[in-house]
Amino acid sequence: MSRNNSMYKEAFNRSLDYISMLGVKAKLPAEVELSENWGISRTTVRAVLHHLDETDVIRWSGRSKIILRKPKKADYFAQAETISSSAKVETRFMEYILGGDLKPGAILRESELVREFDVSTSVVREFLIRFSRFGLIEKEPNRHWVLRGFTRNFAIELFDVREMFEFRAFRHLLTLDPSHDTRARLVGLETAHRAIIADIDGQYLNFPRLDEQFHHIMINELDNRFIVDFFELVSVIFHYHYRWNKKDEPERNLHAAHQHLDIIAAIQAGDNDQALTAFQTHLNDARATLLNSVIWDSEN
Structure with missing residues (x-):
């Protein structure tokens, strides 16, 4: 895979996080296991390993892959380089809605969005079709897309489903062996949380x-295509802050980061009851934050 590809760059950054978790002198597992751990093809794994070897992060010789040093900030690709065209459209769409202060009933024209986002018509159309499944936008027959708005009742319904799926995923996570890769990856996010705090x-x-990564680790472990698809869509609402008031965002994010650390600490201690309590508290606060922070469209 080309190193100009955003998917490759995102995979390479994930490999650096994994190496940081293992530590210097540790040995990387076989390519097939890395393919499963990083969620990429073996061809891409080999491209990543070549890059790591070139930059002296690892020494790769045959089946031996030994970590020589901890990754540095300069080793990582910039976040902007790891975002795919579809992900960029999600971000730009939210900015477009917020920046234009569009009201329910506003017309959304594909041709205008193509020019605004500087992507192909197919990328814009695919995103709008996916996003329309929320009911926030709708395609009028033989006409343009229409913004329907985001109501309080809609948010409550959305969060009810999110909570149901997430609790199932978290309970499943707690049944995994402490050495399981999924648990290790979740616990491995502790360093990133402390850096932000x-x-x-x-x-x-x-x-x-980081919040999206934290929640997706447990969701993806369920390996349920319907739940995974739901969370790819729900991230547009919860992680791009659709119609959110930004004035207290640092405080909200700080509070949520500390709650993540409470959950991680309970998992590390093997205290499942405390982990469940901390996770329920986190979801309760996330619901309250959403309902208190969103600038609501009319319920009529």
Whole structure:
């Protein structure tokens, strides 16, 4: 896979996180296991390993892959380079809605969005079709897309489903062996959380992506295509802050980051009851935050 590909760059960054978790002198597992751990093809795994070897992060010789040093910030691709065209459209669409202060009933023209986002018509159309499954936008027969708006009742219904799926995923996570890769990856996010907490004023905008990663780790472990598909869509609402008031975002993100650490600490201690309590508290606060922070469209 080309190193200009955003998917490759995102996979490479994930490999650096994995190496940081293992530590210097540790040995990377076989390519087939790395393919499963990183969610990429074996061809891409080999491309990543070549890159890691070139930059002296690892020494790769045959089946031997030994970690030589901890990754540095400069080793990572910039976040903007790891975002796919579809993900960029999600972000730009939310900015377009917020920045234009569009009201329910506003017309959304594909041709205008193509020019605004500088992507192909097919990418825009695919996103609008996926996003329309929320009911927030709708295609009028033989006409344009129409913004329907985001109501309080809609958010409550959405969160009810999110909570049901997430609790099932979290309970499943707690049944896994402590050495299981999924648990290790969730616990491995502790360092990233502490880095954001230590510089919350400068790093709070990076928390939504970390929050999404935290929740997706357990969701993906369920290996349920319907639940995974739901969370790919729900991230548009919860992680791009659709119609959210931004004035207290650093404080909200700081609070959520501390709650994540409480959950991680309980998992590390093997205290499932405390982990469940901490997770329920986190979801309760996330619901309250959403309902209290969103600028609601008319219920009529």
